[in-house]
Amino acid sequence: MIKQIPHLLSADQVREIKSFCEKADFVDGRISNPHSKVKNNLHLGDMDIYEKTSQLMMDALAASEDFQNFALPHNIAPPLITRYEIGMHYGLHPDSAVIPLPQGPLRSDLSCTIFLNDPNSYEGGALRITLGDSAMRFKGAAGSAIVYPSNTLHEVEAVVSGQRLVAISFIQSRIADNARRHLLYELSEVAALEGLGMSDENHNRLQSVKYNLSRMWMDV
Template identity: 55%
Template sequence: MYRILPLLTEAEVAECRRIAAASHFVDGRISNPHNKAKNNQQLHEPNAGQASAQLILQAFGRSEEFREFAFPQKITPPLLTKYQPGMYYGAHADAAFLNLGNAVVRSDLSCTVFLNDPGSYEGGALHIRLGDASIRFKLQPGEAIIYPSDTFHEVERVTSGERLVAIAFIQSRIPDPFRRNLLFDLNEVAALEGLTMQPENFSRLQLVQSNLLRYWSDKP
């Protein structure tokens, strides 16, 4: 249902922090004035936003683990957001569709990229409810968590320090989460065990992988 993966290098984390420190942030409700649950700040300088977004998108592009888990079709430009003492994002589910100029992105998966040390701030955990489970995350700098956008989740109140993250939303080629997770598991087994199989059987397994992707995925 979710995946934690290493995404950014130390140099990329440092560059995101540098951009954040040198840039102007505004009330996060600027993008949704009626959202009473939202109490954070987001980057509001186009050039800085483009630079940080491009850096993180390039990291997504080189991550094989990300591609195999998310089957990404579209990704929103990652947005730097920060939480200072007293700030939070109350329990919510992400919007189903996001407008990006002339394009629309369906939010199948949400992603949070952590950018500062979890010991540098108190509170601020990403709290996700998955069925009956309730899980909290404060990851290391450069690590990302990907989870279903239709889950109830929140950012708990920061009590000291500053929480700096980037957020993005992903439209998957396989919108159904059951099928997406099943194909991910099948691909992982093929990667781990494929070389030990008889060549003919491995070829048959690869045919199954390709056909499931062909018939389950959104058409290009």
């Protein structure tokens, strides 16, 4: 399942992050994957600015009820800002199963793209996610995010004009299996949508199913 989060960052937060980027150094994105034949982008290379911007986005992810309910995060890689200039792209690929971090390895169950500039400010550069024989394309509004399983084949189409600015993160969920995580999310959504219209008896039954499945499946 793919989850779009329309307002992860406020307009002020987006402006603050972009102001940091304007004075930051960017390096060849292949520094994180030197053997890749499909990666052609730039990564934020300034460690001080990386720490400031990633913490701002980590706080936003922690505060997002939509993200927390969908991802059930156990560990989150600090978001790294990535820039695509004209002609740059990232060919079709799955994300690595294990992401090395200073505090230890992270199993990538979910990937997250946080959009940082107006989609009308650049042509091309869509995130294209392959689902079986079909594909979905995304160019989110500034401040929005999309979360999707890391094992899906996906790519960033070539930028034709302008500049694409996003941040990328990876999430180790408390439930590794995508289908099981989706079932728990659906149960939470039903409970939230029914709200006070559900009888106490049925609400308790629904919560009991959700909690017992969580006990069976969840890594804590």
